[in-house]
Amino acid sequence: MAEEKIALVTGCDRGLGPALADGLEALGWRVVRCALEGAEKAAEPDGGRAALRMDISRDDSVRAAAEEISRLIPRLDLLVNNAGILGDMEKTLGEDIDTQEILRVFNVNALGTLRVTNAMTPLLIRSAAPVVLNISSEAGSVGTCWRRGWWGYCMSKAANNMQGAIAHNALRPLGGRVIQMHPGHMATYMRGHLDETARFTPAEAAERILRTLFSPDLKAVDEHPLFIDLDGKEMAW
Numbered sequence: 001m002a003e004e005k006i007a008l009v010t011g012c013d014r015g016l017g018p019a020l021a022d023g024l025e026a027l028g029w030r031v032v033r034c035a036l037e038g039a040e041k042a043a044e045p046d047g048g049r050a051a052l053r054m055d056i057s058r059d060d061s062v063r064a065a066a067e068e069i070s071r072l073i074p075r076l077d078l079l080v081n082n083a084g085i086l087g088d089m090e091k092t093l094g095e096d097i098d099t100q101e102i103l104r105v106f107n108v109n110a111l112g113t114l115r116v117t118n119a120m121t122p123l124l125i126r127s128a129a130p131v132v133l134n135i136s137s138e139a140g141s142v143g144t145c146w147r148r149g150w151w152g153y154c155m156s157k158a159a160n161n162m163q164g165a166i167a168h169n170a171l172r173p174l175g176g177r178v179i180q181m182h183p184g185h186m187a188t189y190m191r192g193h194l195d196e197t198a199r200f201t202p203a204e205a206a207e208r209i210l211r212t213l214f215s216p217d218l219k220a221v222d223e224h225p226l227f228i229d230l231d232g233k234e235m236a237w
């Protein structure tokens with residue numbers, strides 16, 4: 001019998017996180033679900049299954065979760081850094097830009113991803129071919145930037161892409177890789193209300209993301225990480 005594959009997904013309170021965890025489980029993976037609120041909220045009917053508490057904005061929370069996880073699983077084959085926050089979308093140059101809020105967004109979207117990947121590295125390198133899937137965004141593409149605001153979100157996702165590139169350089173000699181992914185415009189509560197202008201439900205996006213991730217057409221590991229959308233189309237950095 002083939003060895004069970006093990007994944008960890010952050011941000012499993014709501015939105016894309018639980019949809020990816022469900023999709024992986026449907027494919028036979030064992031999934032460790034992590035969530036900001038932990039078991040209480042994530043066990044609610046629409047919140048996915050029980051999850052471990054992991055606040056990716058805090059060193060102590062990530063460290064404590066990592067210790068617990070290392071007692072639960074022998075290795076990690078796939079780490080999905082999904083948790084993220086949006087921040088202000090309105091303020092443009094010359095307006096009252098809240099730099100403290102930008103720092104909070106940066107701390108979750110850029111540093112949070114690094115915290116989790118770093119804490120999970122001892123488990124990742126026990127896998128023969130570990131994959132880190134960072135849920136980034138088209139908003140992190142410097143080359144195609146069109147917004148006049150969204151400072152925290154766009155800057156933090158661009159930084160997320162860079163930390164992914166550095167992590168890729170460190171993991172590749174150990175047989176691993178990092179993939180940066182734009183998950184598509186999804187109908188989630190990230191904006192504080194259900195985004196009904198979105199193209200995909202989280203479940204639809206998750207299905208396409210996993211199809212792309214496990215496709216035989218996925219580009220082989222290369223010097224640089226892939227930056228692709230949910231259907232595998234390459235994105236501009």
Ligand SMILES: NC(=O)c1ccc[n+]([C@@H]2O[C@H](COP(=O)([O-])OP(=O)(O)OC[C@H]3O[C@@H](n4cnc5c(N)ncnc54)[C@H](OP(=O)(O)O)[C@@H]3O)[C@@H](O)[C@H]2O)c1
Nearest residue numbers: 011013014015016036055056057083084137185186188190
């Ligand atoms: N929605 C889109 O159209 C879109 C487009 C491009 C990229 N993305 C990216 O896709 C990912 C998932 O977004 P989503 O649309 O599913 O948003 P969402 O519904 O708001 O889900 C985000 C998840 O991250 C969690 N989270 C927030 N801060 C956290 C922290 N400090 N520690 C741990 N978990 C934390 C949230 O927990 P709580 O619910 O408890 O706050 C929630 O479970 C994000 O990285 C986002 O940037 C989304």
